[in-house]
Amino acid sequence: MTKLSAPETKTLFNIPALKASCSAFSLHELCLPRGLAQDEIDHLDTAIGQRRRVLQGERLFKVGEPFRKLYAIRYGHFKTVHVDASGDQQVTGFHMTGELLGLDAISNDEHQCDAVALEDSEVCEIPFDRLQKIIGQLPTLLQHFHRLMSQEIRREQHVMLLLGNMRAEQRFAVFLTNLSLRYEERGFSPTHFRLRMSREDIANYLSLTNESISRIVASFKKQGLMTVDKREVSLLEIVRLNSLAAGTEPSAPLR
Structure with missing residues (x-):
């Protein structure tokens, strides 16, 4: 289907x-x-x-x-x-x-x-x-x-990990792969979706600056991990993004 x-x-x-x-x-x-x-x-x-x-x-x-x-x-x-x-x-x-x-x-x-x-x-x-x-x-x-209720507790723990232990690029990779999984569970494409939230909301959620989000997006695009057209996102390398989110693959240095 x-x-x-x-x-x-x-x-x-x-x-x-x-x-x-x-x-x-x-x-x-x-x-x-x-x-x-x-x-x-x-x-x-x-x-x-x-x-x-x-x-x-x-x-x-x-x-x-x-x-x-x-x-x-x-x-x-x-x-x-x-x-x-x-x-x-x-x-x-x-x-x-x-x-x-x-x-x-x-x-x-x-x-x-x-x-x-x-x-x-x-x-x-x-x-x-x-x-x-x-x-x-x-x-x-x-x-x-x-x-x-257990899922709600895990979500709170997940946010604490995001804010405490993960590098900026890893936080953003977790954000993208989480959306991908949730869309797939609902029968939608896991690799192409529209971001309903603003870049400011994403930065706030991940405890990053807007400038950091912009640099990460530019870096991910350069690495061939994703494309972005306004709020339309296509994930090109979902396996690599999952590895980056899990911390098993290093990301390219941000510039």
Whole structure:
């Protein structure tokens, strides 16, 4: 089957003919466990609230807001941003179709970050109190949420490694290969996609300067690892990029 290019995401998902419930679409296929029986899927549908459109630049939720719902991204992309007491912002993650937002708020009942749409997007709202009742009746769903929480912990650990131990070029290689893998899991091309986030957001996320990102991109292009046309990215040497991300292949010195 021919893979779709990631830039087609919005066109693919934002069509009027898709009237099915979230559990029959992106939520069931990507966010929640596969293999549920039909009666379990029907039961799960009762937890799904309304769909919500979030325009580019709008906040889905912000730090300090009471936690009431989880949000499954039906289509589109978001960034999460932590704002400290002095007002400085740190981008903590980028999120795409099929992923859940709001898991970090479960522990203390309020959101720990802002979630901002990187493009016009749509989410399925999942009232958490309603979901908790259903989880108690569906052991498969409980196991899946344990896995999601584990993934959230690993993501936090991964960011700490990015900020602490990796060279600048390695951080950027990890960023690219992570996007590649996540797009491939969704049936899109792992080697050609459009960056929804700005270069400034990428630099902030990786704790690098904009100038460093520009030098790394120029270096990767010179090495034949990638091409860039505005925000359209093609990964030409995915094996080498994976080796660079893993730290098993040295990168060329930046100039």
